[in-house]
Structures are given as C-alpha cells and as structure tokens.
Amino acid sequence: MMDVKRIISKIERDYIISNLKKEERIDERGLWEYRKFQIKSDVIASAEGSADVSLGETRIITGLKYEVGTPFPDLPDKGVCTVMAELLPIASPLFERGPPDEQSIELARVVDRGIRHADCVQTQKLCIKEKVSVYILFVDMYVINYQGNLIDTGAVSALTTLLSAHIPEGIWNEEKGEAEWTGKYFTGKNIVNELPLAITYGKIDDIVFLDPSLPEELVSEGKISISVTEDKITSIQKSGAATFSIDEIKMLGKKSLEIGKKLRKDLNLLQYQSKIK
Amino acid sequence: MPLIIKDEYPETLFREDGKRLDGRDLNELRPIKMEVGIVPNADGSAYLEWGNNKIYAAVYGPREVHPHHLSKPDKGILRVFYRMATFSVFDRKRPAPGRREKEISMIVADCIEPLLFLELYPGTSFEVFIEVMDADGGTRCASTTVAALALADAGVPMKSLVSSVAVGKIDGKKVVDLSGIEDKAGDADLPIAITWYNEEISLLQFDGDMNLDEMNEFLDLAKDALKEIHQIQLNTLKSKYIKLQEETLKQKDNKKGEK
Numbered sequence: 219m220m221d222v223k224r225i226i227s228k229i230e231r232d233y234i235i236s237n238l239k240k241e242e243r244i245d246e247r248g249l250w251e252y253r254k255f256q257i258k259s260d261v262i263a264s265a266e267g268s269a270d271v272s273l274g275e276t277r278i279i280t281g282l283k284y285e286v287g288t289p290f291p292d293l294p295d296k297g298v299c300t301v302m303a304e305l306l307p308i309a310s311p312l313f314e315r316g317p318p319d320e321q322s323i324e325l326a327r328v329v330d331r332g333i334r335h336a337d338c339v340q341t342q343k344l345c346i347k348e349k350v351s352v353y354i355l356f357v358d359m360y361v362i363n364y365q366g367n368l369i370d371t372g373a374v375s376a377l378t379t380l381l382s383a384h385i386p387e388g389i390w391n392e393e394k395g396e397a398e399w400t401g402k403y404f405t406g407k408n409i410v411n412e413l414p415l416a417i418t419y420g421k422i423d424d425i426v427f428l429d430p431s432l433p434e435e436l437v438s439e440g441k442i443s444i445s446v447t448e449d450k451i452t453s454i455q456k457s458g459a460a461t462f463s464i465d466e467i468k469m470l471g472k473k474s475l476e477i478g479k480k481l482r483k484d485l486n487l488l489q490y491q492s493k494i495k
Numbered sequence: 496m497p498l499i500i501k502d503e504y505p506e507t508l509f510r511e512d513g514k515r516l517d518g519r520d521l522n523e524l525r526p527i528k529m530e531v532g533i534v535p536n537a538d539g540s541a542y543l544e545w546g547n548n549k550i551y552a553a554v555y556g557p558r559e560v561h562p563h564h565l566s567k568p569d570k571g572i573l574r575v576f577y578r579m580a581t582f583s584v585f586d587r588k589r590p591a592p593g594r595r596e597k598e599i600s601m602i603v604a605d606c607i608e609p610l611l612f613l614e615l616y617p618g619t620s621f622e623v624f625i626e627v628m629d630a631d632g633g634t635r636c637a638s639t640t641v642a643a644l645a646l647a648d649a650g651v652p653m654k655s656l657v658s659s660v661a662v663g664k665i666d667g668k669k670v671v672d673l674s675g676i677e678d679k680a681g682d683a684d685l686p687i688a689i690t691w692y693n694e695e696i697s698l699l700q701f702d703g704d705m706n707l708d709e710m711n712e713f714l715d716l717a718k719d720a721l722k723e724i725h726q727i728q729l730n731t732l733k734s735k736y737i738k739l740q741e742e743t744l745k746q747k748d749n750k751k752g753e754k
Contacts, residue, residue, distance in 0.1 A: 262629045263547045265582035275535050279628055281582025286497050302590060307576070308553035308624040310536045314561075315576055315624070317591070358581045358590070360626065362551060363534050386499040399499045 259490035267383035297344020301330035310364035332445030336414035366432035373416035381406035446478035539649020543641035547631035556621035571616030575604035632675035659688035
C-alpha cells in the first residue's frame with residue numbers, strides 16, 4: 219500500500235522541500251519533467267468514446283455519452299459539450315463518497331474550460347436542426363487511483379475520449395419531427411479541432427515544479443494549471459494558498475507552451491482517433 | 496432524452512446453428528478475466544472483465560466508522576457501495592446513485608457478510624466500493640464475485656470466497672450467465688451466489704416464472720458454472736503470489752550474480 223495519509227509528517231515534508239531546493243524530486247524526476255503517461259482508448263464498449271489514462275500511478279477512466287436535446291436559446295445552432303468528474307472512493311482514502319466536492323468540481327471545470335476556450339470541439343457540427351435539435355455530449359471522468367495531478371491526467375483523458383468518439387450521425391426528418399440515423403458516425407476526426415493540454419505546477423516556498431505527485435501536492439502551498447493549445451493559452455487556474463509573482467506567471471506561460479508542444483508531440487493523441495466511418 | 500439509434504431487441508436469441516447470439520453453448524460462461532491489486536492506494540482491490548462487464552472493486556478497512564453513530568461496540572460493520580458509471584449503459588445513467596444501485600449494494604453486502612469474522616473488529620468498518628465501468632448483464636453477480644476477491648486481496652480473514660452467476664430462461668431454454676440482451680429480452684433471470692465454506696446459497700433473486708422442476712434444474716445448472724468461477728478466483732489470487740515469488744527469486748539470483 220502506498221503512503222496516502224492525509225497528514226504528511228514533518229520529517230517527510232522537510233525531506234521533500236530540501237530535495238526540491240537542490241532541484242531534485244523524491245521520485246528522481248527533474249523539476250520540469252512529467253511522470254510517464256500511459257494511454258488506452260476506446261476501452262468501454264457501452265460508451266461512444268472512452269479513454270483510460272495513467273500519469274504515474276494517477277489513473278482516470280473517461281467515457282463519452284450523447285443525448286439529443288434542444289440547444290441553448292443564445293446558441294441555437296451549436297451542440298453542447300459538458301464535462302463531469304467524480305473522485306471515486308476507491309481511488310484514495312482521502313476521497314469520500316457523496317455528492318461532488320470542491321476538488322471534483324474544480325477538476326471538471328478546469329478541464330471543461332481548457333476544452334471550451336480552445337475551439338477544441340466543433341459544436342456547430344453537433345447541430346441537427348437549428349433551434350430544435352442538437353447533440354449534447356457528456357464527458358464523464360472517473361478517478362480510479364489518486365497520486366496527484368488530476369487536472370493534467372483529466373485533460374489528456376477527456377481529449378483522448380473526444381478523439382476516440384463515434385457518435386451516430388443524425389439527420390432531421392421533417393415528417394416525423396425527429397432526428398434519424400444516417401447509418402454513419404461522427405468521429406473524433408470530424409469534431410475535434412485543437413488539442414488543448416493542461417500543464418500543472420506546484421509551488422513550495424519559491425520553488426515551482428511541474429506535475430506534482432501526491433506527497434508534493436500535500437506539501438505544496440498551492441498550484442497553478444495552465445491549459446495551452448499549439449500557440450495559445452486557453453485557461454489558467456491558480457488554486458491553493460500559494461501566491462505567484464508576475465515574473466513567475468510570465469515564465470510559466472512561456473514554459474507551458476514549450477512543455478505543451480513537446481507533450482503533444484510525445485503523446486501523439488491523433489493516433490487514438492476512432493477508425494469507424 | 497432520445498438517442499439517434501434505438502435500443503431494440505432481436506426477435507430470437509439463438510442463431511441458426513442452435514448457439515446463442517454471442518456464439519456460446521447453453522451452459523457456457525462468457526470469457527472471464529480477473530486481476531487483483533489493481534488500485535495501488537486501496538488496502539485490497541480487484542478488477543473483473545466478464546464478457547463486456549468491466550468492474551473495479553476496492554476495499555478500505557478495518558478503519559474508523561464514519562459517521563460514527565453507525566459503529567457497533569461488539570463487532571465491525573461491512574458496508575458495500577455499488578455504483579455504475581454514467582457511460583456504462585446504453586442510455587446515460589444519471590450520476591447520482593439510484594434505487595437500483597442502493598438495492599444491489601445491500602444484497603451484495605448481505606451476501607458477503609457471512610464470510611467475515613466481523614466480531615474480531617469491534618468499532619470499525621470495512622468498506623467495499625464497487626464501480627461498474629461497463630455493464631452488459633449480470634453485474635450484481637460479477638460485483639459479488641469481484642468484491643470477494645478484493646476482500647481476499649486486502650488480507651481480510653474470510654471463511655471462504657463467494658462466487659456468483661445468473662442462470663435463466665431465454666426463448667424457453669435454460670442457459671447459464673445471461674448477457675445484457677438475453678437478460679432484457681429473456682423470460683427469466685435467477686442470480687445466485689454460493690459461499691464455499693458451507694456450500695450454501697447466500698444471494699438469490701428471481702424474476703420470471705418457473706415450475707418446481709425448472710427451479711431444481713436451474714440450481715443444478717448454476718452449481719457447475721459456480722465451480723468454474725471459483726477456480727478462476729482462486730487462480731487469480733494465487734497468481735499474484737506466484738508472480739511475487741518469481742520476482743524475489745530473480746532478484747536473489749541477480750544479487751548472487753553480482754557477487
């Protein structure tokens with residue numbers, strides 16, 4: 219069993235901090251190094267797209283379901299994509315069952331904003347008939363094991379799920395007054411445009427480092443998540459009690475684009491696009 | 496809300512060659528794969544793939560009871576929480592637990608409780624969390640099977656394992672291990688579980704209609720399938736330690752080599 223206590227001992231805390239001051243991590247990573255990503259796509263037969271993503275020992279399974287409903291009045295020709303997250307009580311003794319708490323809502327919202335503002339999902343393609351019928355996509359994330367940095371894992375998991383999507387393509391039948399299946403599918407290729415990734419940093423004293431693991435998260439005063447596309451920053455979330463200097467934020471913005479570019483290349487997420495036509 | 500593709504049942508549940516739609520014989524189980532220790536954070540955990548069912552179970556305990564008023568001064572308590580992921584079924588399930596999930600949680604807890612020595616753990620609780628990620632018929636049986644495995648993996652003292660399977664009637668024929676479509680379109684469904692220390696039935700539900708002879712046949716049919724499942728459970732538990740043993744031996748060899 220891993221050490222997953224809520225309280226971290228002073229000696230462990232000092233050890234983590236003194237290592238970070240020497241630019242070393244307790245798991246022997248560099249300050250700007252990710253743990254290893256492992257990605258499997260289309261793992262759930264009942265879902266219209268899914269992904270099983272691990273970052274180190276943090277693991278999230280995400281699935282996509284769709285419904286056909288009416289659009290929002292102010293966006294009559296656009297489909298809807300919503301993100302939900304659940305921190306399952308199997309994943310850690312720190313998680314309790316019950317309605318979503320702050321941490322799971324933050325995870326869902328940060329991943330959602332990263333996707334929404336990156337022009338990732340082509341919502342205008344998810345319209346069947348203007349003002350009447352659009353697709354509503356549900357991207358639901360379930361945390362299976364928690365060892366820190368849920369946001370970056372969740373972002374990759376949600377994106378891989380959308381890429382692996384295979385949603386029955388509907389056409390409006392005027393006579394029946396309902397949507398009908400054309401026999402074809404919308405796939406990730408049709409609906410995903412940009413590939414936004416979330417990059418999260420922890421902060422202890424004045425040391426900033428990439429991809430905090432659980433002990434580092436517990437010791438950290440706070441963290442900052444920056445979602446980036448190929449050349450733009452699409453969302454930022456600072457959480458926890460840490461404060462960041464303006465120079466630090468500038469440096470992290472630049473760094474995020476670099477790290478995002480490299481990660482996007484390494485993960486090569488387009489390979490997980492659904493092959494169904 | 497409506498979906499583009501409708502959830503329709505086929506007219507017949509057998510192929511022309513007399514086999515079931517997924518190619519199985521009447522008394523054949525779907526492919527079963529089990530693994531233990533799949534959730535590193537948990538005290539014990541197990542994963543089960545049973546046909547298209549994909550289920551994770553994790554055990555935490557013995558630990559402090561929360562809320563505290565549930566704790567019993569003379570024995571520990573067992574709590575089981577069965578949940579389904581929103582995307583595990585054809586129509587998206589609402590995220591909050593429903594009546595069905597609460598009922599299944601209860602019957603699985605009742606099924607497992609006789610196996611444990613709860614009187615040895617006064618004032619504490621064992622919590623078993625079952626998360627169905629993909630569902631295709633028979634999830635309560637699969638959940639019971641995998642929950643027993645997770646408890647064993649946690650090192651919780653148990654009288655024995657429990658194994659569970661559903662038998663039923665589809666198109667008038669008696670079959671073992673109903674798939675999702677057979678469950679919905681079939682005529683009868685009888686989930687059943689056996690605790691092996693006394694070989695008695697610990698879970699039993701029935702929906703449909705049957706006469707006495709049929710009931711007897713169902714019970715006999717189930718017993719053979721249950722033995723097969725029990726063997727897979729035992730092999731899974733053993734294989735974890737065989738793997739550990741092999742790894743330690745290898746490490747020892749390596750050390751010798753260095754010297």
